[in-house]
Amino acid sequence: MAAAQSAGSRSLLRALKHPNYRLFFGGQGVSLIGTWITRVAQSWLVYRLTGSAAMLGVVGFAGQIPTFLLAPFAGVWVDRLNRYHVLIVTQVAAMLQSFALAGLAISGHIRIWHVLVLGAAQGVINAFDTPARQALLVDLIEDRADLSNAIALNSSMVNGARLIGPSIAGVVIAAVGEGWCFFADGVSYGAVIASLLLMKVNLPARVPTEKKVLQELADGFRYAFGFRPIRAVLLLLALVSLMGMPYTVLMPVIVDKTLHGGPHTLGFLMGATGVGALCGAVYLASRRSILGLGRIIPLTAALFGVGLIGFGASRSMALSLILLVPAGMGFMVQMASSNTILQSVVREDMRGRVMAFYTMAFMGTAPFGSLLAGALAGRIGAPQTVMVGGVACIVGAAVFARVLPDLRRQLRPIYVERGYLPEAVAGVANTTILRDEMDR
Incomplete structure (x- = not known):
């Protein structure tokens, strides 16, 4: 029994045997706790300064619209430049941004x-x-x-931070204010910067190109959106992020007006989402293959939608905590499964651009969702806006599930070529067997 449990643990954590990934995991784990502390603190600060649900949407829009506009061009440069060096520069810049926000808040000039x-x-x-x-x-x-x-461990790290960070933020905001949350976030970037500097990364040589940025961007767009499986995965993720994720922007309003709580309540609710997401990440980490993820994507998108509808209808703190657990699990598993499929099937020379489109779908649509949610909440109320987003997620999941058989057929040659379907490589031609194998 003990041997079996040990083997299971090794399987669950098998990516950590790679030294560079182990450094990355540790550094990012610390930094992401700081990121979640800042997210909660910023939402609470904005609502405290303005008392406006619409302004929460505007701030969310301002913080995320650059990602939507610039990510496609950034993807081209990520394919051109050394990804490792790009990441070091961005982490240093993010640290300076957090310290600037902390200085203004702590001094009272924010x-x-x-x-x-x-x-x-x-x-x-x-x-x-x-x-x-x-x-x-x-x-x-x-x-x-x-x-x-x-990728699954990465998601567990993100959502472990989501569980820890908001809880810390609630305590720190109540004790000393939002500014020290931003300061802690700035300090946390030191961990990821140190981990990056300790890595020994051997990246493949970049092939020089005479193409202009816009030409390479067009090539990436044609590749990503010309292949139906990639297009379908990106579009569903974009819909869920646009309509579903703005519930986090409206969370302070629901805490204040519906649940009659304070920063501690906000921290507990965000933590409940993190519990569900962490459970989903552990489930994905326990899987030994990407086979079957196509079916999991619409199921978990629908689970997220159902959780949002229930949360919007809830008037009880205890019930809200319970409902946010499956909601968090649904979104995390859908997002991470989408990431895994994209990373597994994409061409290496297009990886940066496809992941830029993934960034647009995951983060870039959020500003429009924040703006829409803020405006809609001002008219019909924050809980009702969250429920509308849940319905949209369920509809999108149903459409994806309907086209899934065709997506499976188009992905099958790539799965065979890359060895995800060894039976097919060995000459198994029965499509029923292949279909059953991919449904595991």
């Missing part, structure tokens, strides 16, 4: 326009940081068979 400007600066940083980080992940894993586990 104004809403400061939050807007510094949020926009962080959006510019994220436009380059996210595709570089996602693309570099592949280079930190020597054995590609461990890639799906690395």
Whole structure:
């Protein structure tokens, strides 16, 4: 029994056997706790300064619209430049942004326009940081068979931070104010910068190109959106991020007006989302293959939608905490499964650009969702706006599920070529067997 449990643990954590990924995991783990502390503190600060749900949407829009506008161009440069060096630069820039926000808040000079400007600066940083980080992940894993586990562990790290960070933020905000949350975030970047400097990364040589940036961007767009499976995965993720994720922007309003709580309540609710997301990440890490993820994507998108509808309808703190657990699990598993499929099937020379489109779908649509949610909440109320987003997620999941058989047929040759379907490589031609294998 003990031997079996030990083997299971090794399987669950198998990506950590790679030294570079182990450094990355540790450094990012610390930094992401700081990031979640800042997210909660910033939302609470904006609502405290303005008392406006619409302004929460505007701040969310300002902080995320640069990612939508710049990520496609950033993807081209990530394919051209050294991803490792790009990531070091973006992490240093993010650290300076956090310290600037902390200085203004602690000194008492913070104004809403400061939050807007510094949020926009962080959006510019994220436009380059996210595709570089996602693309570099592949280079930190020597054995590609461990890639799906690395992505799942990455998601568990993100959501472990989501569980810890908001809880810390609630305590710190109540004790000493939002500014010290921003300061802690700035300090946390030191961990990831140190981990990057300790790595020994051997990246493949870049092939010089005479193409202009716009030409390479067009090539990447045709590749990503001309292949139906990639297009479908990106579009569903974009819809879920646009309509579903703005519930986090409206969370302070629901805490204040519906649940009649304070910063501690906000921290607990965000933590409940993190619990669900962490459970989902552990489930993905336990999987040994990417096979079957196509079916999991619409199921978990629908689970997220159902959780949002229930949360919007809830008037009880206890019930809200319970409902946010499956909501957090649904979104995390859908997002991470989408990432895994994209990373597994994309061409190496297009990786940066495809992950830039992934960044646009995951983060770039959020500003429009924040703006829409803020405006809609002012008309019909924050809980009802969250429920509308949940319905949209369920509809998108149903459409994806309907076209899934065709997506499976188009992905099958790539899965065979890259060894994800060894039975097919060995000559198994029965499509029923292949279909069953991919449904595991």
